[in-house]
Amino acid sequence: MTADPVPNASTRVRRFPTLGPELFDALREDRPRRIALQVPAGLVRNATDLAERIREETGIPVVLAGRACFGACDVPSRDEVPNADVSVVLGHAPIPNVTLPMPTYFVEMRVPAEDPERLVRTLEAAGIPRRLGIVASVQHLGLVDPLSEALTARGYVVRVGQGDRRLAYAAQALGCNYTGAEAIAGEVDAFLFLGTGRFHPIGLAFAVDRPVWSLDPLQNTIESPIDRPALVRRRQLLVASVRNVERWGILVSTFAGQNRTATALALQERARSRGRQAEILSFARIDPRDLEGRNVEAYVNTACPRIALDDSALYPKPLLTPPEFLMAIGELPLDPYRFDTYH
Amino acid sequence: MTADPVPNASTRVRRFPTLGPELFDALREDRPRRIALQVPAGLVRNATDLAERIREETGIPVVLAGRACFGACDVPSRDEVPNADVSVVLGHAPIPNVTLPMPTYFVEMRVPAEDPERLVRTLEAAGIPRRLGIVASVQHLGLVDPLSEALTARGYVVRVGQGDRRLAYAAQALGCNYTGAEAIAGEVDAFLFLGTGRFHPIGLAFAVDRPVWSLDPLQNTIESPIDRPALVRRRQLLVASVRNVERWGILVSTFAGQNRTATALALQERARSRGRQAEILSFARIDPRDLEGRNVEAYVNTACPRIALDDSALYPKPLLTPPEFLMAIGELPLDPYRFDTYH
Structure with missing residues (x-):
């Protein structure tokens, strides 16, 4: 599956190896009015201290992004931190083909090379x-x-x-x-x-x-x-089990680096041509509770492929990746199994 | 607590008593390119059928908003349904002083008056x-x-x-x-x-x-x-229990009708003047998991007041309303108890 075409990434993306003087100097020079700080789940405990440190070093107000980030694909949107004019994102490198909603400083949190x-x-x-x-x-x-x-x-x-x-x-x-x-x-x-x-x-x-x-x-x-064969076999069994599903939901995330609306529309078209019902559901961050109680038998998730592969136990209904969905409706063979590589 | 000042609500707000011909006529006349349909939690089961009905009646593509709505304050943002140019929101009346992100049709789902x-x-x-x-x-x-x-x-x-x-x-x-x-x-x-x-x-x-x-x-x-006294007493006990908290988080939602950033900044100022630490956390929809593992002892929630009052059992730390926070840091008396009326 291909991501929707995007223009080249914003030039206002900067990279820093660690949270140190280089970052603080750059922020002091660029003088944003307010900084959104986003941390990965593993650094949530330190988030308030990191925010305070950035504020003390730069003199610039800092707002914490309320949700942790899982990748450079789910950076804060303007909608989530409307009063910030730059983001500082910890723990990730920029994804070159993603257009970002605001100037972003990626702090890659490199560790010194071991022996x-x-x-x-x-x-x-x-x-x-x-x-x-x-x-x-x-x-x-x-x-x-x-x-x-x-x-x-x-x-x-x-x-x-x-x-x-x-x-x-x-x-x-x-x-x-x-x-x-x-x-x-x-x-x-x-x-x-x-x-x-x-x-x-x-x-x-x-x-x-x-x-x-x-x-x-x-x-x-x-x-x-x-055990790769066990991983793949489990997915193939899941796909085989939803071959007769009539009512599909197609999930689309609007995160900067996860939005595959064009893919979703193409899948909807394929589903309809095969006589299936398929409604598109749009969200920023998906929550398993959003899928509870819906009159839909199974979902295909065009957002992060890992949600379907890793978090399926949290969801009340089968959740497939786009290639798995094409296998389910008979447009691709079950074997060889195709990973939903996101380009 | 007062909401941040907002200009008068968009004039592109329309009201309909039910999901019927008046709504379909209006949609056909206004000819949006794509409709975002948002339903309250109680109608989630019917959401796909309602989407199909609107599409059949109007010929216009429909996208479902992934999350249910709890009020006219948390209508879909442009960020959540970037491809839609109007929203149809079921089960709520417009809130006159809220500026909406896009033209919105409120379908109030009125029921016929009983005997x-x-x-x-x-x-x-x-x-x-x-x-x-x-x-x-x-x-x-x-x-x-x-x-x-x-x-x-x-x-x-x-x-x-x-x-x-x-x-x-x-x-x-x-x-x-x-x-x-x-x-x-x-x-x-x-x-x-x-x-x-x-x-x-x-x-x-x-x-x-x-x-x-x-x-x-x-x-x-x-x-x-x-039993009102029991409700109020429980909140007063909670407030009393966090009087010595040093590290506060101030929660801000960016939903159209819940964004009280100015209130949050004022509370941060009050907290600091009383020698407390207070970081602002910004989010669209809050999730209790976002507050897990943070180095913060208690929160004040400037978004929907009912999150603190009704959902506190879901949260890992005490969650107060803005007036409760002012009671906690000694700026308001514990009695009489003040409801966080949102103006």
Whole structure:
């Protein structure tokens, strides 16, 4: 599925490695009247202190965006913080092909690169394959080069892919887009993800038919691959179970980087041509309660693909990605399974 | 607390008693390119059928607003349905002093007036006081005049108040504003609410120190008054419990009719002058999860007053209304309790 065409991203996007003097200098120079500060869920505990720090360093009023961000796709809209004229977004890199609602300072929260030799010993001990593609969360991108060099010195073959216009950096992982990994999948026996948590390894496992190992660079711990066939089989069974559904809801989010209205309209057209009912539901952030009690049998979600894949237990009805929906109404085969890569 | 000053409401607001030919004619005449349909929680089950009916009657594409509405204050923003150029909002009357984001058709879902004689017999049997103020939900406003006449014929003294600029009709109840009732509280011994549910009776009991009886006109059943002192005492105890809180969050919603940014800034100023920390959090619809894990001890909510009063059990921290916050920091006495009437 392709995102709706957007003009090139605003030029008023700036990137900073950490929340430090470079950011404060830039804010003091640009002199916004009010700053919207948005933090990822993991930093919510520190949000008020971070807001106070920015205010003290710059002398500019700060408003906290009430909801945490999950990606550079759901930055604050003008509607959510109408009195702010710039956003400071922590923990994410800009998505190059997304047009932002206001000037935005992305603070990528990079962590210093850890000792690659120590990490290589862990990888060797785990018996990781020798032809490797590397993917990393933004925080750990600084480790990609030193670790690749250390691995190559030990005889590993390391590949790093450059993704499409949705990815700012080579090797970068985005929950909805692993096109960098897809580009080199044919050259490697496995992928190595650098970062924490299972969110990116699961996405990567959906996107590429290769084992995905995860290395937490801070803990120096490695996790062996998740069971891709089980993930895919569960989705194929879900798709098969809704093949006869007559009443569909098509979900559209209006977040800057998640709005696929054109895709939704195209899916509605396909559904109708196959004799199904399909209503479009529009929202900013979706809440499972919004789908309760509706006279609809199943949904296709054109917003973040990970909502359908990861959060389905929270929803009262089956929730499919766009390619899964096309499988359900008979426009695509069930196999091979297609990840909803968001371009 | 006063709402932020707003210009007079858009002139492109239209009112319709029901979802019928008048509405369809108006839509066909005005020829919007796309309609956003928003329904209250009680009509969510019918939303897709209603959307289809409007589309069939008018030939105009319809998008459903993903979230249900709780009042004419939280109509769809342009941000939530960017492709729609008019909204059809069911179940509410316009709030005259709210500027709307787009042309809006309010369909008030009026119900035909029931037999007043039958209802009067129920009221008499329940022993309701003889000097009565009448308040009604929008659906039942058509019953106010015939019922008042029938009651007057039996020797009752009936009063109906005209509220402030937030109320479109005399006798109208709004969850955040009972100024019509407040205006006549001195002339009556009790209030009679015409409608269903406990939402309005509870709000009315917070706003006026008079017993509030509820008559469900469809079921012809009457509920005796709720215990106002218990409601108020619970809030006063909550306020007393947060008197020493140092770290406050001030919540601001950006919904068209709930945005009290100026109030929030004034409260922040008061908090700081009393030596408290107070950060402003901005959001469209608040979700209790947004307040989890924050390094804040208590909140004051400048959005819908009923969130603090009715939904507090859903929130992880104490949630106060603006007057309650002023009580907590010592700027207002605990007694008499002040309802957060939203003007």
